[in-house]
Amino acid sequence: MDFRQLEMFVAVAENLSFTQAGEHLRVAQSAISRKIKLLEDELGEPLFKRVSRRVYLTPAGEVMLRYARRIFQDLRNAQLEVSELSSMNRGVVRIGSGMTACMYLLPPVLEKFRARFPNIETQVTTGSAEAMLGLIRGHQIDLGVLTLPVPAADLRVIPFTTEKMVVVTSPRHPTLARRRSLKARELAEHPLILFSRGAATRTLLEDFFARAGIHPRVAMESESVATIKPLVQIDLGVSILPQRAVAADTARKELHALAISDYALTREIGLVFFDSDYQPRALRELIKMFCAATQDA
Numbered sequence: 193m194d195f196r197q198l199e200m201f202v203a204v205a206e207n208l209s210f211t212q213a214g215e216h217l218r219v220a221q222s223a224i225s226r227k228i229k230l231l232e233d234e235l236g237e238p239l240f241k242r243v244s245r246r247v248y249l250t251p252a253g254e255v256m257l258r259y260a261r262r263i264f265q266d267l268r269n270a271q272l273e274v275s276e277l278s279s280m281n282r283g284v285v286r287i288g289s290g291m292t293a294c295m296y297l298l299p300p301v302l303e304k305f306r307a308r309f310p311n312i313e314t315q316v317t318t319g320s321a322e323a324m325l326g327l328i329r330g331h332q333i334d335l336g337v338l339t340l341p342v343p344a345a346d347l348r349v350i351p352f353t354t355e356k357m358v359v360v361t362s363p364r365h366p367t368l369a370r371r372r373s374l375k376a377r378e379l380a381e382h383p384l385i386l387f388s389r390g391a392a393t394r395t396l397l398e399d400f401f402a403r404a405g406i407h408p409r410v411a412m413e414s415e416s417v418a419t420i421k422p423l424v425q426i427d428l429g430v431s432i433l434p435q436r437a438v439a440a441d442t443a444r445k446e447l448h449a450l451a452i453s454d455y456a457l458t459r460e461i462g463l464v465f466f467d468s469d470y471q472p473r474a475l476r477e478l479i480k481m482f483c484a485a486t487q488d489a
Contacts, residue, residue, distance in 0.1 A: 197231045198260045200224045201239065205257045208247045258330070265331035269472055284313045285474045288324035289337035290392070291416040293461060296436050297337060297353070301485050305478055312474050321392045328464060334475050336464035337482070339392035348467035352483050355434040357397075357457040358449040362427035365448065373453040376404040383411035385420050385429040396459050397432055404455060421447060434459065 203213035204224065214221040232239050239253035249257060271283060289298060294316060302314055317324070317333055321342055327333040328347060336342075340351060359379065361368045368374065368382075379401075386408075387394040394413075401408050411429045414420045417437045424431050425446055441447040463479055465471075 197227050200227045261331040286315045286333040288317045288333040293337045340460040340462040350463045353461045358435045360431045361448045363448045373451040376455045383429040385412045385431045388413045388415045
């Protein structure tokens with residue numbers, strides 16, 4: 193078994209295609225097939241199965257992928273640790289978050305991080321909390337910026353900011369546009385535009401509706417605050433969003449925000465990562481910057 197075999201194996205496993213793996217690595221498909229066959233012979237187990245021209249990981253392949261990713265993660269950590277000896281002259285930190293956090297929480301922190309460590313590359317992936325946790329556990333990202341709580345007993349979680357949730361309407365809403373607050377039960381009177389089911393913030397809102405005894409009229413669902421806001425703006429419904437996410441829109445009077453007078457509705461954002469014996473300095477510094485940004489806010 194050699195490093196090149198593992199690299200080819202991971203490429204096939206992540207693409208579920210020998211052809212795409214070859215294109216990614218710029219290697220002939222026949223060479224990849226030959227290397228994978230040698231690896232399977234050495235292990236004594238098939239790593240892939242082919243069904244109707246599609247490629248799937250076998251149980252042995254899933255185990256091998258987990259360890260191969262760990263090997264590549266250790267190599268990345270070694271690179272970062274060595275680079276620390278020369279003032280962090282190179283390396284990569286990979287971050288995963290939901291779309292809202294990506295738009296409103298990450299940019300100021302990443303701007304400061306890039307200014308201080310210009311030679312450290314930052315890569316950002318967006319998706320659901322469930323998807324990001326899978327990427328952390330698969331050593332495909334280093335840090336998750338996620339809505340809490342998350343099912344992560346095997347990971348370290350640092351709560352780092354709490355966001356107030358507000359009711360958001362069109363500035364032309366016939367009954368709410370001139371009000372500054374409303375009671376929770378009044379939300380049942382309006383069509384709601386909410387995050388999609390399964391999103392952490394949607395789960396938080398469903399818990400809130402249950403506690404408040406509200407039976408919501410869900411008119412639309414969306415995965416992103418960026419798509420919810422224009423729908424609210426043209427008065428297709430009312431939403432409940434993080435105050436930070438609509439601050440600029442309300443200042444421009446493109447949206448109108450109201451407080452929920454009888455409930456303190458907030459969501460907590462946390463940093464999620466592996467708590468290992470060695471933590472690269474780049475990751476440590478990034479975590480410190482996130483926490484400092486919260487204190488400065």
